[in-house]
Amino acid sequence: MGLFNRKPHEPAEGGPPPGAGPSSDKMALARQWQEQARQMQAQAMEMQAQALRQVAAVQQAGGGEAAVGSMSWARQVLAILAPPQPGFVKRCSCVVCGAPKKLPTVTAYVYCDYCAALVDYDLRRACEGDTAPDPAYAAMVNSTRAAARAAVAAGDRDTYRDLQKRVFAAYVTQVPMAVSHRAKNDPGYRDAYVAYMAEADTARAFDPGYQALDAEMKRRVMGLRYTGNMMSPTVAPDSFWPVADTLEKQLEAGKVLYRSAGVTELDPDHAEHLTAKLGWSGFCQGWLGMLPAEAAADLLGRAGLTNEYVPVQAEDGQPRHCGGCGAEFHALPGATAIICEGCGRRMDLGSAEIRCAACGAVMTLPAGADRVACPFCQAQVERSGIR
Numbered sequence: 001m002g003l004f005n006r007k008p009h010e011p012a013e014g015g016p017p018p019g020a021g022p023s024s025d026k027m028a029l030a031r032q033w034q035e036q037a038r039q040m041q042a043q044a045m046e047m048q049a050q051a052l053r054q055v056a057a058v059q060q061a062g063g064g065e066a067a068v069g070s071m072s073w074a075r076q077v078l079a080i081l082a083p084p085q086p087g088f089v090k091r092c093s094c095v096v097c098g099a100p101k102k103l104p105t106v107t108a109y110v111y112c113d114y115c116a117a118l119v120d121y122d123l124r125r126a127c128e129g130d131t132a133p134d135p136a137y138a139a140m141v142n143s144t145r146a147a148a149r150a151a152v153a154a155g156d157r158d159t160y161r162d163l164q165k166r167v168f169a170a171y172v173t174q175v176p177m178a179v180s181h182r183a184k185n186d187p188g189y190r191d192a193y194v195a196y197m198a199e200a201d202t203a204r205a206f207d208p209g210y211q212a213l214d215a216e217m218k219r220r221v222m223g224l225r226y227t228g229n230m231m232s233p234t235v236a237p238d239s240f241w242p243v244a245d246t247l248e249k250q251l252e253a254g255k256v257l258y259r260s261a262g263v264t265e266l267d268p269d270h271a272e273h274l275t276a277k278l279g280w281s282g283f284c285q286g287w288l289g290m291l292p293a294e295a296a297a298d299l300l301g302r303a304g305l306t307n308e309y310v311p312v313q314a315e316d317g318q319p320r321h322c323g324g325c326g327a328e329f330h331a332l333p334g335a336t337a338i339i340c341e342g343c344g345r346r347m348d349l350g351s352a353e354i355r356c357a358a359c360g361a362v363m364t365l366p367a368g369a370d371r372v373a374c375p376f377c378q379a380q381v382e383r384s385g386i387r
């Protein structure tokens with residue numbers, strides 16, 4: 001999710017000052033520790049800045065500051081909860097049609113098995129893969145920051161928005177694990193998502209109220225106290241909760257802002273109900289690894305991210321194959337549409353299945369596609385061919 005820029009096994013830059021060693025005096029050691037503490041705070045700020053983008057960008061971002069690193073430390077923290085087991089799926093229900101989630105998921109984005117609406121976001125799934133982006137992406141993002149600041153100073157929303165579109169366009173292709181799998185092969189979804197993210201970012205950047213909360217967040221992050229050793233610093237919980245309080249205010253402010261700025265309706269998943277959850281998820285991924293276990297559990301509770309998993313129920317489903325990628329999925333009785341977990345394409349289940357004339361494979365064509373290259377033999381398969 002673009003949040004994991006901490007490398008637990010690497011000491012902060014700088015290291016011991018020249019000449020420092022077992023014989024160096026206490027002052028040198030103290031200076032060294034001070035410097036490391038300063039760098040740790042800078043790191044925390046960087047993480048927080050990234051978490052903030054996710055927070056307010058509704059559908060997680062990471063576009064702002066590109067992270068390069070590993071997330072194994074986050075995985076360790078999340079192990080305080082039972083990890084999702086094969087054969088289990090997050091317990092949740094569709095906000096659109098009311099159906100319970102039954103079929104397995106592959107990414108953090110949980111889509112309805114009956115109507116293909118985005119239902120939920122599974123933080124523990126999000127933490128499974130390493131989403132460290134390419135260093136070239138990080139460089140590209142960092143190179144836009146000065147221009148973005150200048151655009152804000154000049155009140156130039158159009159330039160700012162264009163910059164963010166470039167950033168998010170790179171983000172969806174270079175950090176695919178961090179965005180919905182729908183962005184992988186559905187250009188319409190991808191473009192809408194990029195436009196939506198850029199607009200959300202722009203709304204935040206030009207809103208004085210939101211910027212004041214950003215400043216408050218920075219102050220509170222700077223006020224954090226750390227314990228533990230330098231290799232794995234721990235945030236003192238009493239200094240951390242004010243940070244979470246500010247996040248809560250930001251999520252509230254973001255909701256109001258997105259509505260008034262017309263951002264909400266740009267969301268290609270129409271998932272305003274997930275705004276806060278996605279915000280808390282990004283925040284948790286930034287901070288869980290630096291909290292003592294008990295506080296980490298409290299944070300997950302406060303964020304409403306303590307998941308429950310239920311067994312997958314695919315028994316009464318009709319096995320079908322996706323004409324986009326060949327993956328098998330189950331069409332449950334009464335289902336009208338589904339998002340393929342293999343490739344993210346949307347499929348209307350009302351349409352007839354189609355047989356490939358070359359290899360005989362039977363498949364369901366993605367919505368809006370009249371022809372595909374057979375995922376099994378590459379021959380052209382046409383919808384019109386079976387009429």
Ligand SMILES: [Zn+2]
Pocket residue numbers: 094095096097098099112113114115116117
């Ligand atoms: Zn539904």
Ligand SMILES: [Zn+2]
Pocket residue numbers: 322323324325326327340341342343344345
């Ligand atoms: Zn597929």
Ligand SMILES: [Zn+2]
Pocket residue numbers: 356357358359360361374375376377378379
């Ligand atoms: Zn074929």
